Amino acid sequence: MYQSFYYKQLTPPKLKPEGWMYRQLRTQADGLCGNLDKVWPDIKESGWTGGEKEGWERVPYWLDGFIPMAWLLDDSDLKACADKYINAILSRQQEDGWICPCDKEERPRYDIWAAFLICKVLVVYYECTEDARIEQAVYKALKCISRHLEVHTLFDWGASRWFECLIPLGWLYDRHPERWMQDLAVLLRVQGVDYEKLFENWPYRKPQEKGRWNYLTHVVNLSMCLRSDMLYNSFEGRKIGDFAEKALNMLLDYHGMPIGHFSGDECLAGKSPLSGTELCGIVEAMYSYEWLLCGTGGDIWADRLENLAFNALPATISSDMWTHQYDQMSNQIQCSILSPEKTPFLTNSGESHIFGLEPNYGCCTANFGQGWPKLAMSAILLSKKGIAVGAVLPCSASMEIDSTQVYFQIVTDYPFADGYRVIVQTDRPAEFEISLRIPDGAAEAYVDGEKVEGNRCKLQRRWEGKSEINVVFAFEAKLQPQYEDMYYVKRGPLVFSLPVKAQWRKKEFVRDGVERRYPYCDYELYPESAWNFAFADGKFMYNKKNPGIGAFDSQNPPVCLKTTLCPVEWPAENGVAAIRPSSLTPVGPEVEAELVPYGCTDLRMTVMPVAEPYRKEI
Ligand SMILES: [Zn+2]
Incomplete structure (x- = not known):
């Protein structure tokens, strides 16, 4: 089955996480x-x-x-x-x-x-x-x-x-x-289930009807099914087709969210910024992309994997990794328990977006732990010709290539830095290929100062002693269309949001014999800062804020985008923002704001329109 694969993963003890990847795993273990x-x-x-x-x-x-x-x-x-x-x-x-x-x-x-x-x-x-x-x-x-x-x-x-x-x-x-x-x-x-047939005749172009749960529109099943065709074809020794690509594009076209995933709370829920998506779906889609990257060698799967790992995954788990949400939302201004008729979710309960031990249902409590460790195993990959960089993560590995002992290290703060360094060391001279990945969306990229094009730079060389390779790329922050005439901001793999300051209200109790007690208690989150804004001139200034601190800490986001926002009339009901503001005319002076990575937010606004005086310019 695996013989036809493009890449093979390295597993521990050969592979070692380093830098922020190590700290993230340590936080998860603690x-x-x-x-x-x-x-x-x-x-x-x-x-x-x-x-x-x-x-x-x-x-x-x-x-x-x-x-x-x-x-x-x-x-x-x-x-x-x-x-x-x-x-x-x-x-x-x-x-x-x-x-x-x-x-x-x-x-x-x-x-x-x-x-x-x-x-x-x-x-x-x-x-x-x-x-x-x-x-x-x-x-x-x-x-x-x-x-x-x-x-x-x-x-x-x-x-x-x-x-x-x-x-x-x-x-x-x-x-x-x-x-x-x-x-x-x-x-x-x-x-x-014959998913190939289902997507050939894709009937689920609209959000699932409220209250009607369905196995075929179930967000976790759909996240998993993306690996179905490649697993079956590779087992049979046949060529891996384009099922995953076609199915995912269909899901994103009708149900896509800024985080690069499709909605599902817990069945497909459309593109509204209030739709939720389940944590199990995030880690299962990541696992599908890890298989697809190794099976097909397609760099698009590494980009999709990074999108989920650097945005959706950290956002929906608290910084201390003791609590998580069942459903995360793009525009999430409050996470408080709602009665069934007031929840924006189609088939999930009104507690699905609070942070806790097992909000809504306990599947994510058990399942979320696969996200970070499996991601780490997608960083350094063995190819038929040598070594390839998959997801760009700080990791090192020791391996044998044609009887040569090779040490390979990726040194980086990416996605909070625009590049990485590779250190390669061999115990004797040996010729093999090192294939460097350039993330999608990089406006330009340089390897050891030389400009390179495309998503891969392959260095076939005779490696001797210790060598170092420097990879640098440039990203631009841009407004991207999302829902109706609303937008979100993305820079490289990172989505940026306006953070809303949150008051965490602890809830300790016992239900059905399951105790919630600090640090494994539930929390409702209430907003303590304004969130009712629209984008202004769409210009963003990238700044480093807290380099070297924990990667996805909502108290200390490592980077930010400075921009101007306009306050607008944007109502909320029961702690849920309206889908869009009632008017795009500013109701006060413009403000200087700092947008931070979506993955470093607890409460946030991600999808916003452009305010009236600037609409023609965008
Ligand atoms: Zn789940």
Whole structure:
């Protein structure tokens, strides 16, 4: 399956996060993800480890991020915790290979999406540890799934996410191919949702009707399905087609948000700045783009990955990474609990945008942890000719290329700096290619002072001793059209927003036996600064503010854009801004404002019109 891939990821211990990437992972480990087994019953007392609580997707979701985080940080306590869970899961695997925690008579009604997920997690664990028990456990579990599907067809989540099983199946097939594995791949494809057909006849061009939940417009299923076609085609040894590109363009055309993702609260919700999008959808779309980058080599997937990682992901998780939202909004002026009839969300509850332990539903609580660790593994990629820079992140790696020991390091504060330095060191002279990525949207780019064109600069050289390469690019901040005649600002991979000062009101309580207590409590956020503005002349001055501080800290954004805004009449109801202002005529003098990266905001205005006196100039 992987032989045809353009790139191969490096995993820990070969790969090491550095700089802000390391700090982000450390914050995650010190926050909710690193402590979920101590504070959340669905992990602490899970059915997967013999407890009475949830025995389906939550432990596998959590381990999927927790394991790579533990090994990237090389943290012995976290590794010991992951080992404990994997040992408990392996020890409970049944004689016939069944690996999920349910009794034999419950199996026909058990949604085996969780079985796909745990097999995928076991592969992640193997990649970090090379534990010899894993291959046999995955073999037995997948064989059991293939027998199960002959009599119990896929339904619900298993049918929507059938392709996830191809990840462990492809891994196993590459190691020891057997005929039944090909048959299982076909069975999954035939019993699962045909996304190719769905997008050929795409009926979902409007927001989902309020209150009508649907598997086919479900934002997480759609984020995941972007990897379906490439997984199936590469398993079958066929060329990867353009399904993902076409499907994503369709989703963005009708439901796109400034963050480069589509809305879904939790089904497709259109382009309004009040539409929400779910955290699980963000991390699953990132994971799709990571696969697509490696499978196709298309740099567009690295750009899309960075868009989500540098904007949507940090914005919807608090700076201390103890709390998160279920749904984030482009224009989010207050995050307070709303009654069902007052929520702007189509099928999510009125608490979906508060920051908390498990607002609306606990899937994101378990699943969000995969975002940062998997991103780190997309930075330094092995190509058939040498080494390629994928997502631009501070990381280093030690590897062997044609019997030569190679150390490769990316030194950067990007996306808060406009460039990066590569350090490469070999233990003996060796010839291979280093492929440098230039992010999309760079007005110009230079490698060691020489101007380069396009998204890649490939250096095929004989590398000897220690070398350094300097990559510099230039970005311009520009207004981009978004919804009706409203705009947002983007500079390189970063979307900028007007930050609204937030008062965090702590809420500690127990509901259904789940305790919210500081630091894993809920918060409502109320605005303490004005937000009712329109853009003025559309000119932006880029400034560095707090270089070297935590990457996505809402108290200390590292960079800003200075601009002029005009106050306008823009009403709000129940803490939700109207879709647009009631008039574009300024109601007071212009103000000098600082826009900050969307990912460094808690409350914000992102999508705004241009005020009346300037409309002709834009
Ligand atoms: Zn979720």
